[in-house]
Amino acid sequence: MSKADRDGEHQFRLLADNAPVMIWRSDLTKACDYFNKPWLEFSGRTMEEELGFGWAEGVHPEDYDRCVQIYTTSFDKRECFTMPYRLRRHDGQYRWLLDNGRPYHDADGSFAGYFGSCIDITDMKQALDDKDVLLREVHHRVRNNMQLISSLLEMQASNAQAPEARSKLQETAWRVRSIALAQEQLHEAGSFSNVDLGAYVRSLILAVADMQERIAFEVDADPIPFSLDRAVPTGLIVNELLTNSLKHAFPGDKAGTVRVEARRGDDGTVTITISDDGVGLPSTDLPDRARSLGYRLVKRLGIQAGAQISVENDCGTRHRIVLPPA
Template identity: 30%
Template sequence: MPRDDATTALSERSSGARRFPVIDWARTTLGPRAGWPTALETVARLMLHSRQPMFLAWGPDLAFLYNDAYAPILGARHPGALGQPFRQVWPEIWEELVPLVQRALDGQSTWAENLHLVMHRNGYPEDTWYTFSYSPLHDDEGRVAGMFCTCMETTRQVLAERALRENEGRFRALLDAAPAMMWVTDRDGHCTHLNRSWFEFTGQAATDAKHHDWMAPLHPDDRPEVETAFARAITDHAPFRLDYRMRHADGGWRWVIDAAEPRRDAAGRFLGHVGSVMDITDRREAEERQAMLAREVDHRAKNMLAVVQAALRLTRAPDQASYARAVEGRVAALARAQTLLANDRWAGADLRAMLEGELAAFLGSLPGSARCTLEGPPVALPAEAAQPLNMLVHELATNAAQHGALSTPGGRVQVGWQVNAGRLRLRWTETGGPEIPAPPTRRGFGTRVLEGTVRGQLGGRLLLDWRRQGLDCTLDLPLAARTTVSEAI
């Protein structure tokens, strides 16, 4: 095919090529088109028909030829750059390109990735970035006569990545400022960031938290469940929420709640998870205490009901009025025990306060008027022992008021106690009452309460000495009382 300026195939598809016929190539270092070397013609044709941005520079002054895809890179310099020397096309960046150009002219291919160049292509300086390669071009005699470039402007990509990094930096700074533990993973579940609170809580070193090692602080019994749930969340690109135990920096185990949501880009593609971990040990312990208290209240309610039912069933009296008084007294004793426990939030009851409540009528408000004396150190009864012991004292007081020392004006009751090695030893001594000719032969409700409460319910020992001058009762029981439904009935 003839290669004259008017009929060249270079004008077939490219707007850049269509300008070739009006250019006086003879006035450039390229010379008339008819005399172009085959290598130059061939590369020019290949370049003009490509959609990849390309240019070639040929001859002593590296005359510049380019295709349509390269034209946007030139900006306002297109189309006047055709046939101009390379250094005149890009004077502001020429010095930066010289080393790469020289290597190409020395016969070596070069490569640059995201190279920063400040261009004035539109009349003002612009920060631009390019990825490109320079390759040497040989003339028909095999000598290097120019260079060929394929390139791509990566300015948008570089700026987007920079913005992403800045956003990621701000995001991580925000995570580090968060009081909760925060973590971020990639789409494969590998941990890419743990915030400052995580390391402060776990005491884990940053080098130990790579990939799945970030799960090292999890309790061994909980880790399989967490790993299974986390793997499912990754597969399903789904949220994640689970309670588990984690080792604290102090070496103890703490309960935490871990909640995460999938991360997605602007196109909705899954990027991984971002999660937060919060210490819920106090909340969980409070819930457990509440549940335990509910069980305790239920147990005590059933126990009280059992005692009331027994009082109704076993109380003996000569008439209805006496029966009612006896039952009401025992129920009132139960109520007083409940009040003592409630005042101390069911943690227990004070022994002296319990005794004063049952013996208030005989303690006396004036000097010398007391018919009962109380002597002993402060003792906090466990909640499990307060109610049955209160019933026991009530039965002793009732028996003393009806038949014993407190049934006569000159009778006295002395109550003394001491604590030794975790056991309470309480002695109830009656004097000055009616003589007791012999121990009672019938086991009434009171006797059942005394024996069943001390031995069966509280796991202690009871000694009843029915002396002629009055009852002498000694109780010996552990302060860590057993929790059982009353066996006194």
């Protein structure tokens, strides 16, 4: 090694040892040939013990295979990587690290190995886990409260003497139930921010189908991850259009079929189609029906969800809801 190279290596080690992060370096064989002082202080091991693949002895057994796979795959592809894993500290406690690695090159541009830096994210991860638990509890309580409110409204509707009041209370109960079903999807998915829109639409249809027997419901929905703030107004729109079909598409004792499809396009747009083979609508212009509370809600919710809503009469009624990519 030339004097210039020795001076450069010395300068690198001086900077690395005084960096506020744990630093490692690997050579062309994937083996590590350097760890800085913060790393060695964390692990409580000597440089000789960590060199090569000795460092991996401290990786948590549950993280080991994933850790090695990400490292070797990224190395072979000469790609940057970021991965969390648990590493044993000098006191025997496993701590969560966030490891960022990237390839580096010699002065002539040839690949020379990898540099990596790690930070301890244990406290941050614990805070996020605590937040996750809190949000799950909040969603659980919201779901239960919504279901209770829906049940109370339905009970009040069944006791109402005036037909108009009974109808309005029942419609309100269905709307509350629609929101409760979104919360239920969050609970079942183990998420506090995203729902499967396809499963959500299915649950809405099952809830509506339980109200009567003479109308058949068909559903064909893709699994579509959807954020809660978009899923709730979308679900309410679907709920309004489904209940509208129940009330107007099949007058008297007329039977029929309502079909719902939910598709995600290659461009990320989501299209939900609600069609029936009923008597159709006297007008397909949404503004002409603005006096109806249901259609006023559909219009407002469409704006909230960023949706384009169209309707047409063709052997019944077909509503199409087009939602932009997330």
